[in-house]
Amino acid sequence: MKRFLYFVQKEYFHIVRDYRSLIILLAMPPIMILLFGYAITNEIRNVKVAVIDQSKDQTTEDLKNKIFAGNYFIFDSELASLSQIEKTFRKGKVKEVIIFEPDFEENLKRTGTANMQLIADATDPNVAASILNYTSMIIRTYQMEMNEDLQIPLSIKTEVRMRYNEELRGAFLFVPGLITIILMLVSAMMTSISITREKELGTMEALLVSPMKPIQIILAKIVPYLILGVIEAVIILVVGSTVFGVPIRGSWLLLFFEGILFILTALSLGLLISTITDSQQTALMISLMGLMLPTMLLSGFIYPLANMPVSIQIFANFVPATWFNIAIKNIMLKGVGLEIIWKETLILLGFTIFFVSISLKKFKTRL
Amino acid sequence: MREIIIILIKEFRQISRNKQMLGIIFGMPLIQLLILANAATFEMKNINIGILDRDISSVSRRLVGKFEGSRYFKLTDWFESEKEAEISLEKGDCDLYLTIPQGFEKDLFKENSAVTFFVVNAIDGSKAALASQYTSSVITDFNQELREENINHSTIAMNLNLMKNINIEYSNWYNPELNYKTFMVPGLLVLLVSMVSLFLSGMNLVREKELGTIEQINVTPIKKYQLILGKLLPFWIIGMFDLGLGLVVSKLVYHIPIVGSVPLLFAFAGVFITVLLGIGFLISTITETQQQSMFLTWFFSVIFILLSGLFTAIENMPQWAQTLTYFNPLRYFMDSVRMILLKGSGFSDISFNMGMLLVYSVVINGLAILLYKKTS
Numbered sequence: 001m002k003r004f005l006y007f008v009q010k011e012y013f014h015i016v017r018d019y020r021s022l023i024i025l026l027a028m029p030p031i032m033i034l035l036f037g038y039a040i041t042n043e044i045r046n047v048k049v050a051v052i053d054q055s056k057d058q059t060t061e062d063l064k065n066k067i068f069a070g071n072y073f074i075f076d077s078e079l080a081s082l083s084q085i086e087k088t089f090r091k092g093k094v095k096e097v098i099i100f101e102p103d104f105e106e107n108l109k110r111t112g113t114a115n116m117q118l119i120a121d122a123t124d125p126n127v128a129a130s131i132l133n134y135t136s137m138i139i140r141t142y143q144m145e146m147n148e149d150l151q152i153p154l155s156i157k158t159e160v161r162m163r164y165n166e167e168l169r170g171a172f173l174f175v176p177g178l179i180t181i182i183l184m185l186v187s188a189m190m191t192s193i194s195i196t197r198e199k200e201l202g203t204m205e206a207l208l209v210s211p212m213k214p215i216q217i218i219l220a221k222i223v224p225y226l227i228l229g230v231i232e233a234v235i236i237l238v239v240g241s242t243v244f245g246v247p248i249r250g251s252w253l254l255l256f257f258e259g260i261l262f263i264l265t266a267l268s269l270g271l272l273i274s275t276i277t278d279s280q281q282t283a284l285m286i287s288l289m290g291l292m293l294p295t296m297l298l299s300g301f302i303y304p305l306a307n308m309p310v311s312i313q314i315f316a317n318f319v320p321a322t323w324f325n326i327a328i329k330n331i332m333l334k335g336v337g338l339e340i341i342w343k344e345t346l347i348l349l350g351f352t353i354f355f356v357s358i359s360l361k362k363f364k365t366r367l
Numbered sequence: 368m369r370e371i372i373i374i375l376i377k378e379f380r381q382i383s384r385n386k387q388m389l390g391i392i393f394g395m396p397l398i399q400l401l402i403l404a405n406a407a408t409f410e411m412k413n414i415n416i417g418i419l420d421r422d423i424s425s426v427s428r429r430l431v432g433k434f435e436g437s438r439y440f441k442l443t444d445w446f447e448s449e450k451e452a453e454i455s456l457e458k459g460d461c462d463l464y465l466t467i468p469q470g471f472e473k474d475l476f477k478e479n480s481a482v483t484f485f486v487v488n489a490i491d492g493s494k495a496a497l498a499s500q501y502t503s504s505v506i507t508d509f510n511q512e513l514r515e516e517n518i519n520h521s522t523i524a525m526n527l528n529l530m531k532n533i534n535i536e537y538s539n540w541y542n543p544e545l546n547y548k549t550f551m552v553p554g555l556l557v558l559l560v561s562m563v564s565l566f567l568s569g570m571n572l573v574r575e576k577e578l579g580t581i582e583q584i585n586v587t588p589i590k591k592y593q594l595i596l597g598k599l600l601p602f603w604i605i606g607m608f609d610l611g612l613g614l615v616v617s618k619l620v621y622h623i624p625i626v627g628s629v630p631l632l633f634a635f636a637g638v639f640i641t642v643l644l645g646i647g648f649l650i651s652t653i654t655e656t657q658q659q660s661m662f663l664t665w666f667f668s669v670i671f672i673l674l675s676g677l678f679t680a681i682e683n684m685p686q687w688a689q690t691l692t693y694f695n696p697l698r699y700f701m702d703s704v705r706m707i708l709l710k711g712s713g714f715s716d717i718s719f720n721m722g723m724l725l726v727y728s729v730v731i732n733g734l735a736i737l738l739y740k741k742t743s
Contacts, residue, residue: 020654024662035670039688046682089540090712092702095682108531115534122539123709125547127680132537133500139533146531154517155480156430156510160499162489163456173491185665193658200578277387280577280657281570285391288665289562293399293555297406302678304494306462307412312405333490334457 003212007220014194015224025228029182029236036174037244044130048076049096050088055104059114066142067098072134085119095121096131164333171244176328177301179236183229183259184266184295184321185287190225191270192283200279214363222267229263230256249335258331258345262324265348268355269320275362299325320351370589374597382601392567392605393612396559400552400613404621407551407678414498417444417464419452424472426513430483433509434465439501456488463487463498475513541709552621553704554677556613561697562668564606564640568647569664571598572739573654591736599644606640607633626711635703635717638724642696645731652739671697699724 015022049067053060068075076094079085088094099117101107108114118135122128165172198204207217240246248255270287277283296302298312299321305313316322327344330336338345382388416434420427434440443461446452452464466484474481485502489495542549575581584594610633617623647664654660674681674688675697681689692698699720706712714721 018656018659021656021659021662024659024666028662028666032669035673035688039674039684039691044680044683048682085540090706090710090716092706092710092712092716108533112530113532113534115536117536117538119538119540121710122542122545123705124550124680125539125542125545126550127683128539128542129545132539136535136537139535143531143533154475154510154514156475156506156513157480157482158485158503158506159482160485160487160502162495162499163486165489165492165495189661189665190658193661197656197658279385279574280661281574282385282387282391284570284657284661285388285395285566288566288661288668289391289395292562292665292668293403293558296672297403303407304491309405312402315402316406329490330459336457340458 004216004220007212007217008223011194011221011224015228025186025232026235029178029232030239032178032182033175033236033239034243036178037171044072044127044134046071047073047096047131048094049073049098050077050079050085050094051075052079052082052085052097052099054102055100055106057103057105059105059108060100063100063139063142064098067135067138070138072138089121095127096135098135171240171246172333173329174301175236175240175244175246176332177299177325178240179233179259179328180262180299180321180325181295181301182232182236183263183324185291186232187225187229187263187266188270188273188291189284189287190228191221191267192273192277192287193280194221194225195271195274196277196280196283199274214360218271218359218363222264222271225267226260226263229266230259233259233263246332248332250331251337254338255328255331258324258327258341258348261345261348261352262320262327265320265324265352265355268352268359271359272355272362275359294319295321298322301325320348323347323351370587370593371597371600374589374594375600378598378601382605392563393609396563396609396613397616400555400559400616401620403555404548404552407547407555412439413441414439414463414501415443415461416440416502417446417452417455417461418442419446419449419464419466421469422467422471426472426475427467430467430506430509431465433505434502437501437505440505452486456486459488461488462494463502465502548621549623549709550705551677552617552623553708554675554701556610556617557697557700557704558672558675558677559613560606560610560636560640561643561671561700563609564602564643565647565664565668567602567605568599568644569650569660570647570657571602572648572651573657573660577656591739595648595732595736595739599641599648602644602647603637603640606643607636610636623708625708627707627713631714631717632704632707635700635707635721635724638721638728639696639700641728642724642731645728645735646696649731649735649738652735671695674698675701677701693723696724696727 051064053064064075067073073096077088079088079097082099085097088097097119099119101115101117104114104116116139118132120128120131195204198207210217212220237248241248273283273286277286298305298316298319300316301321305316305322308316323344327341327348330341382392418431418434420431431442435442444452444455444464446455446464449466452461452466455461456464464486466486468482468484471481471483483506485499487495487499539545572581575584589597614625614629614632618625646667650660650663650667654663673679674684674692674695676692681692681698684692703712703717703720706717
């Protein structure tokens with residue numbers, strides 16, 4: 001036991017003495033949270049819009065004022081003809097063109113119907129869909145105001161209540177997501193590189209001839225990083241709750257337990273990577289290149305899993321982060337207990353055992 | 368010139384001898400491109416809806432039928448009580464539930480208006496907003512249908528005739544079917560190429576430092592700029608090759624449109640990769656161990672990726688964040704790739720982006736050469 005503690009101490013010195021890495025590790029979570037919380041939003045804002053008004057009457061003027069009143073849309077320019085649309089879009093600034101037909105007001109008065117056209121630059125389809133949606137919402141509201149005096153019969157009204165996150169704040173989703181991503185990548189990268197470094201610098205030889213068993217060497221490497229991971233998670237939680245008011249509705253103990261389990265999963269994945277590679281460079285490329293995008297995209301952090309094609313959903317099942325992300329969201333935002341997330345917990349446990357047993361099997365006591 | 372070629376040969380030999388590395392550099396980006404392109408959609412499908420129908424009238428049943436028939440919704444549960452519904456929402460069995468209160472049909476026809484309630488699981492704020500948009504459009508359509516059926520009712524007919532209606536026609540240019548893959552695939556390709564270039568260069572010099580082989584290079588007569596050129600050129604070639612490979616695969620598998628000029632795209636990419644290699648090299652010179660370099664490159668790559676405009680449009684960001692994106696090389700490339708490939712923009716349209724990247728490249732590589740010291 002004493003020998004084991006010496007090994008832990010050795011790893012601890014490795015981490016603490018490299019203060020530059022430590023600063024990056026501890027400063028990264030708050031910076032990312034603030035960046036995410038304030039900069040990353042899918043609400044559209046300040047979209048530049050060009051107009052082709054072939055009617056130029058009071059109604060089109062009113063409608064334009066309505067559209068450009070909020071901070072969704074900014075008037076960019078008035079185009080002289082339809083042929084200019086192509087050129088305008090190609091420059092890339094204007095994302096929507098609004099076209100009013102000739103005699104817009106006249107038609108509305110006489111026939112009860114007037115036509116207009118909305119053209120969106122759909123190179124970014126998600127943005128295009130929101131832009132068209134917002135614009136038509138403004139037009140519909142304007143139309144309702146025009147018809148205000150008429151009593152519309154047979155109206156079904158809807159009342160919507162947003163449960164768990166009434167103000168639809170993005171922070172509620174990205175704080176748990178960020179914990180998932182940072183824990184996954186940092187833990188996997190750190191273990192994989194710390195073991196391959198010993199190999200590359202030749203110090204592994206010294207460790208292997210010591211009376212320690214492989215499992216002890218590995219455990220000693222894991223313990224300090226486990227503590228570091230917990231510290232990172234706490235930093236994110238504190239910043240998330242103080243700055244963005246993200247709640248922890250469930251049990252702290254359960255959150256702590258799940259967090260440790262997930263860090264262990266990630267550490268054991270790092271371990272696995274380190275046993276199959278010989279150089280730090282390869283280990284880094286696998287843990288960084290191989291894990292970064294899949295963890296970000298398949299864990300449900302940016303894009304909801306339910307919308308993905310079934311084949312991709314199956315694939316996402318093999319990403320450990322997916323399961324932790326479900327568990328942590330449930331604990332923090334819904335306040336549920338183990339009785340609901342037992343499946344996720346078991347799966348994470350399974351991943352960990354799987355990674356560790358393969359690593360132990362592949363771990364060579366001779367180089 | 369000869370010195371550069373010698374370093375070049377050394378670097379290529381080092382890379383090609385490491386079979387694992389070859390797989391990572393060429394295989395991994397391709398596999399990720401193929402898989403992840405499918406993952407990124409905000410389009411909603413299969414919203415699980417539960418029903419708590421307290422009215423059980425013909426109108427309420429028809430309304431439920433509308434949700435059953437919609438391709439966006441999947442009817443998962445019929446609840447008997449609110450408690451049951453709340454439990455289901457908590458468990459995640461349904462994403463939202465609809466409550467039709469008792470007397471719904473009666474109120475609608477007697478009082479001319481009736482209310483329905485929706486409770487939405489809003490943990491994912493943007494998903495919840497979309498779901499409630501879809502629900503209200505189902506209800507509005509149903510409402511319209513009801514009115515038209517009862518059009519012989521005199522006041523309804525009169526008011527409907529007086530109603531002013533603005534008819535909106537929509538079109539989505541460059542991607543009429545809103546196929547998100549035409550958008551995601553080029554974007555992912557940019558990310559992958561950037562990551563390969565940045566990680567390779569970021570780890571390169573510092574590795575020689577850690578292993579001590581940098582001393583051997585430092586005592587050779589090679590000049591600083593020659594060393595840097597010789598070291599970065601292989602990665603530049605790899606980056607360009609990855610881009611070409613990815614482009615071919617995107618065309619073959621995902622049929623992404625290539626409207627604009629491919630040489631222009633590669634010219635642009637050529638400049639872009641020098642910026643990333645410069646950043647990597649700079650990180651490599653100011654760090655002592657591969658671990659430090661790894662954390663720095665990781666830090667920057669996450670920020671670069673999130674502020675690139677791929678996952679969230681840059682225009683949506685607050686002003687300070689938009690200003691910040693001008694320091695992000697990925698922003699320029701992401702923007703230009705879409706413009707060239709999907710819209711067919713020409714050189715004059717992307718000249719600003721190109722100019723910014725050229726300046727960036729000169730500054731960052733100059734800084735890297737300046738800070739690199741051959742004596743320790």
